[in-house]
Amino acid sequence: MAANGSNGSSNGTTAAPAPPPITVRLDVVDRMKRWEGKVAVVTGASAAIGGAIAKELVKAGMIVCALSRRRDKVEKLRASLFDVAGNLNCVECDITEEEDVKHAFGWIENTYGGVDMLVNNAGVITKCLLTEKNNTRDLYTTMETNIIGLCMCTREAVKSMKARDVKGHIINVNSIFGHKVHQAVPGTRPLNGMYPASKYAVTAITECIRQELIYLDSGCKVTSISPGLVEGDILSTVSSNENEIVKYMPKLKPEDVAEAVLYAITTPDNVQIHELVIKPMGEFL
């Protein structure tokens, strides 16, 4: 009997309670299927981390558009993916140049209709210290690539997602240095320069994008992934004779970061991974 009697039938019998709404929780494999045939832009796919991310997304059946300046590197990656589900396109683009960014996203719209996912992975570490002479160009390069380029790509991707009412996903490849400035070893050259400032900005920008996506009523998600050191070319910039220590620090593999992307993009609709910090085992940063 209903507590207030309102569900009782007129002939005095009790009506069966309404069945609960059917909620089907898809498993991870099914949630990944939702991305099949969809378009992902991966910036900086010509190198270690972006290449590993692009590869996983292509394997998952996505159409991946790799935005970077070095076409030959992406072509090599494409050749290695001949037998997998999706496809990889090389779109030459310097993400610090607004015209390049607009042209790249325009090409993607004309060719595939638009963008469903953006992985903001392109980034640089420059060798210079903040206090070094003649460092102005390096300072700008770090900020223009790691912040302004990321923002311009995000703007173009969100415009495309919103225009087509797509529940898209923006992934920002951040860094552990976006949360903590590395403590220099006394007597050695500090590793940091402008890099942590640019990655702290990515941490703030991720939250600002999250708020804007809600304001736009977009249904899109944004995720920051912050790895510790990862094997790859970027480390050659900071790993010099002055900083032997980098060589001996534990490192992640690019594939570890790519798997984190897969995790973030396969969460249920009501879940958004906002920040994912990944440390190699034994890290002492």
Ligand SMILES: NC(=O)c1ccc[n+]([C@@H]2O[C@H](COP(=O)([O-])OP(=O)(O)OC[C@H]3O[C@@H](n4cnc5c(N)ncnc54)[C@H](OP(=O)(O)O)[C@@H]3O)[C@@H](O)[C@H]2O)c1
């Ligand atoms: N490696 C690490 O230890 C580590 C740790 C944490 C986070 N991260 C972050 O992970 C991301 C990738 O790092 P990585 O180690 O793979 O770096 P990497 O080996 O130095 O590669 C950098 C990538 O960014 C692209 N790029 C740089 N400037 C660009 C520009 N102006 N326009 C377009 N693409 C540009 C490069 O492509 P082109 O040269 O072909 O244009 C390249 O594909 C970066 O955001 C980095 O900050 C790296």
